[in-house]
Amino acid sequence: MRAAIYELIKTDRKTKARRGRITTLHGAIETPAFMPVGTAAAVKAMRPEQVAETGAEMILANTYHLYLRPGQRVVAEAGGLHRFMNWDRAILTDSGGFQVFSLGALRRITEDGAEFRSHIDGSTHMLSPEKSIEVQNALGADIIMALDECAPYPADREYVKKSLERTTRWLLRCGEAHKNGDVQSLFGIMQGGVYADLRRQSALEITELDLPGYAVGGLSVGEPKPLMYEILDGCVDYLPKDKPRYLMGVGTPDCIFEAVSLGVDMFDCVLPTRVARNGTTLTSRGSVNIKNAKYKNDFTALDPECDCYTCRNYTKAYLRHLFKAGEILSAMLLTNHNLTFMSGMMAGIRNALEEDRFIEHKREFLSKYYA
Amino acid sequence: MRAAIYELIKTDRKTKARRGRITTLHGAIETPAFMPVGTAAAVKAMRPEQVAETGAEMILANTYHLYLRPGQRVVAEAGGLHRFMNWDRAILTDSGGFQVFSLGALRRITEDGAEFRSHIDGSTHMLSPEKSIEVQNALGADIIMALDECAPYPADREYVKKSLERTTRWLLRCGEAHKNGDVQSLFGIMQGGVYADLRRQSALEITELDLPGYAVGGLSVGEPKPLMYEILDGCVDYLPKDKPRYLMGVGTPDCIFEAVSLGVDMFDCVLPTRVARNGTTLTSRGSVNIKNAKYKNDFTALDPECDCYTCRNYTKAYLRHLFKAGEILSAMLLTNHNLTFMSGMMAGIRNALEEDRFIEHKREFLSKYYA
Numbered sequence: 001m002r003a004a005i006y007e008l009i010k011t012d013r014k015t016k017a018r019r020g021r022i023t024t025l026h027g028a029i030e031t032p033a034f035m036p037v038g039t040a041a042a043v044k045a046m047r048p049e050q051v052a053e054t055g056a057e058m059i060l061a062n063t064y065h066l067y068l069r070p071g072q073r074v075v076a077e078a079g080g081l082h083r084f085m086n087w088d089r090a091i092l093t094d095s096g097g098f099q100v101f102s103l104g105a106l107r108r109i110t111e112d113g114a115e116f117r118s119h120i121d122g123s124t125h126m127l128s129p130e131k132s133i134e135v136q137n138a139l140g141a142d143i144i145m146a147l148d149e150c151a152p153y154p155a156d157r158e159y160v161k162k163s164l165e166r167t168t169r170w171l172l173r174c175g176e177a178h179k180n181g182d183v184q185s186l187f188g189i190m191q192g193g194v195y196a197d198l199r200r201q202s203a204l205e206i207t208e209l210d211l212p213g214y215a216v217g218g219l220s221v222g223e224p225k226p227l228m229y230e231i232l233d234g235c236v237d238y239l240p241k242d243k244p245r246y247l248m249g250v251g252t253p254d255c256i257f258e259a260v261s262l263g264v265d266m267f268d269c270v271l272p273t274r275v276a277r278n279g280t281t282l283t284s285r286g287s288v289n290i291k292n293a294k295y296k297n298d299f300t301a302l303d304p305e306c307d308c309y310t311c312r313n314y315t316k317a318y319l320r321h322l323f324k325a326g327e328i329l330s331a332m333l334l335t336n337h338n339l340t341f342m343s344g345m346m347a348g349i350r351n352a353l354e355e356d357r358f359i360e361h362k363r364e365f366l367s368k369y370y371a
Numbered sequence: 372m373r374a375a376i377y378e379l380i381k382t383d384r385k386t387k388a389r390r391g392r393i394t395t396l397h398g399a400i401e402t403p404a405f406m407p408v409g410t411a412a413a414v415k416a417m418r419p420e421q422v423a424e425t426g427a428e429m430i431l432a433n434t435y436h437l438y439l440r441p442g443q444r445v446v447a448e449a450g451g452l453h454r455f456m457n458w459d460r461a462i463l464t465d466s467g468g469f470q471v472f473s474l475g476a477l478r479r480i481t482e483d484g485a486e487f488r489s490h491i492d493g494s495t496h497m498l499s500p501e502k503s504i505e506v507q508n509a510l511g512a513d514i515i516m517a518l519d520e521c522a523p524y525p526a527d528r529e530y531v532k533k534s535l536e537r538t539t540r541w542l543l544r545c546g547e548a549h550k551n552g553d554v555q556s557l558f559g560i561m562q563g564g565v566y567a568d569l570r571r572q573s574a575l576e577i578t579e580l581d582l583p584g585y586a587v588g589g590l591s592v593g594e595p596k597p598l599m600y601e602i603l604d605g606c607v608d609y610l611p612k613d614k615p616r617y618l619m620g621v622g623t624p625d626c627i628f629e630a631v632s633l634g635v636d637m638f639d640c641v642l643p644t645r646v647a648r649n650g651t652t653l654t655s656r657g658s659v660n661i662k663n664a665k666y667k668n669d670f671t672a673l674d675p676e677c678d679c680y681t682c683r684n685y686t687k688a689y690l691r692h693l694f695k696a697g698e699i700l701s702a703m704l705l706t707n708h709n710l711t712f713m714s715g716m717m718a719g720i721r722n723a724l725e726e727d728r729f730i731e732h733k734r735e736f737l738s739k740y741y742a
Contacts, residue, residue: 040696325411
């Protein structure tokens with residue numbers, strides 16, 4: 001039995017885009033899907049029902065943060081992440097690796113895993129493949145991620161090759177350590193940097209395990225977008241058609257549309273929630289900076305094509321005022337809108353796929369968004 | 372016609388406590404009532420429907436803040452404060468005086484009014500009685516307050532006498548300037564410091580105008596509580612029985628119970644919203660500091676006697692985690708609880724008054740709260 005089962009509903013005729021569905025013990029996720037980020041067991045500035053109301057069917061929580069605070073034992077004792085945070089839809093946890101590697105001088109990677117110092121109190125910890133899985137098993141997300149080593153960009157071939165091979169060895173260790181296969185699905189992560197043959201090698205190695213899903217890691221880490229799309233295009237061909245494909249940490253509307261056309265099913269990104277707190281909103285006509293003085297007397301909705309709670313009830317003038325006054329309600333309302341925008345964008349993609357007009361929809365959407 | 376009409380439903384037999392109702396064009400307010408503070412046209416960390424859900428029937432907004440940002444013209448153009456902030460229940464605005472006087476060295480008071488420098492950009496402004504009313508007329512709250520001079524504590528008798536007499540002259544000017552008597556009710560403010568005879572003088576002067584309501588100002592400004600209660604006790608006797616009485620800036624549960632027993636009908640205070648953002652919660656068993664380490668593994672609700680959204684859905688362990696992680700959701704959930712607590716406390720007072728057991732209820736509530 002598998003905790004997350006993928007069903008491929010339809011493949012686009014003109015692109016590699018797919019319409020699918022992932023069924024979990026916490027509901028179905030229609031794909032292509034975007035997952036809002038709830039780093040510390042909370043989507044910032046949102047009540048969980050409000051997150052659901054925006055249309056999100058799965059969120060991502062960060063293992064690194066939850067391991068350090070409040071600790072996986074507290075979450076497990078609470079009955080798992082879903083109960084702890086009062087979210088009854090699906091959750092995916094990352095391995096914690098990406099955050100640890102981002103610590104720079106505060107971490108050291110060996111074959112065992114990554115030794116690091118907490119950004120909170122400086123205490124020393126070891127994140128091994130076994131530890132990552134142990135923590136994720138305790139957190140209890142529907143989908144958990146294997147610990148991988150994400151090579152930076154640029155990185156030389158030899159480094160990337162060693163790194164992807166270690167990622168494969170770590171994946172095997174993760175598989176061994178995973179205790180809750182019946183309620184949690186372990187996804188493997190492909191590495192290989194921007195080297196097509198190494199991507200192929202990684203894919204061949206990790207797909208040998210016949211896992212319930214696969215992620216493409218190590219992209220969107222600084223390489224130019226055309227190169228990212230070129231590599232991604234190759235990557236996807238090495239992945240099984242009957243498993244969901246997850247592009248980690250992406251992203252912006254253009255990247256998501258492009259990745260969908262290359263066959264990606266799942267996305268996550270802090271962008272919509274993070275920029276909201278900074279006063280930037282995503283609308284059908286592109287991004288709108290609510291701080292702009294021209295909105296002082298603008299009594300129209302943020303996005304005329306949006307019917308989210310924020311757009312139904314508030315004007316740009318009020319939203320600008322809240323932001324300028326430093327009101328928490330500003331983050332609440334703008335986050336609500338941005339997450340609704342992302343869900344709406346994904347729903348638009350899915351509808352277009354169902355109606356065989358994905359290419360046309362992509363052109364129309366992006367030309368309006370980036371006008 | 373009056374915008375806010377007070378109905379005295381019942382007076383307690385053993386105390387001066389009153390059960391009443393204020394009817395406005397934006398609904399009725401059952402009294403005694405507590406008004407949450409929405410300084411900048413937003414109750415911090417709350418959507419307006421959530422504020423209503425906590426039981427609040429009227430909120431207070433600050434004229435000083437709204438005058439400076441976004442400016443009363445923007446609010447008026449939006450259709451008034453209710454529409455601007457999406458709150459369809461009653462609103463009371465203060466005169467702006469208290470905030471201006473708090474500016475200390477940045478303001479200068481003359482017979483004309485108070486000249487001050489903005490805390491936002493340092494620009495110079497003049498808050499006269501006429502200006503305060505002009506701004507409040509533009510904001511459009513149901514109840515507006517006359518500009519008064521709030522004497523500090525301690526202050527000598529001569530100063531306080533001059534100050535209360537100026538307050539009376541300013542009240543007359545406010546009455547002259549007030550344009551929207553049919554939709555906005557102007558309340559006068561009694562001053563007189565801690566001098567019983569000056570309180571009487573102030574009351575006699577301001578009640579000559581037969582205003583729709585009266586506030587007791589200049590208390591809870593640093594004087595000892597017993598002295599405050601003693602003065603308040605006298606004050607209330609000078610005010611008409613058929614008008615609502617509002618004790619500005621109060622307060623804590625003990626002060627509210629005491630003031631209710633002395634005949635006060637309306638209260639406002641930043642306490643429940645402000646302390647919530649600092650991790651302090653008000654519960655039936657007293658205040659609870661959610662930061663406390665003992666709550667790390669406490670999977671019970673914040674207040675076992677509360678059925679608010681926060682208490683229904685989250686544990687102390689989760690609330691503590693959110694606070695420690697600096698999550699905005701912490702402020703949202705704790706504010707929601709604290710406002711529900713205040714509304715519930717006021718509803719408990721009203722029920723006790725209806726059932727002729729106010730004194731008993733007061734004793735029981737406070738002994739549990741301050742156990």
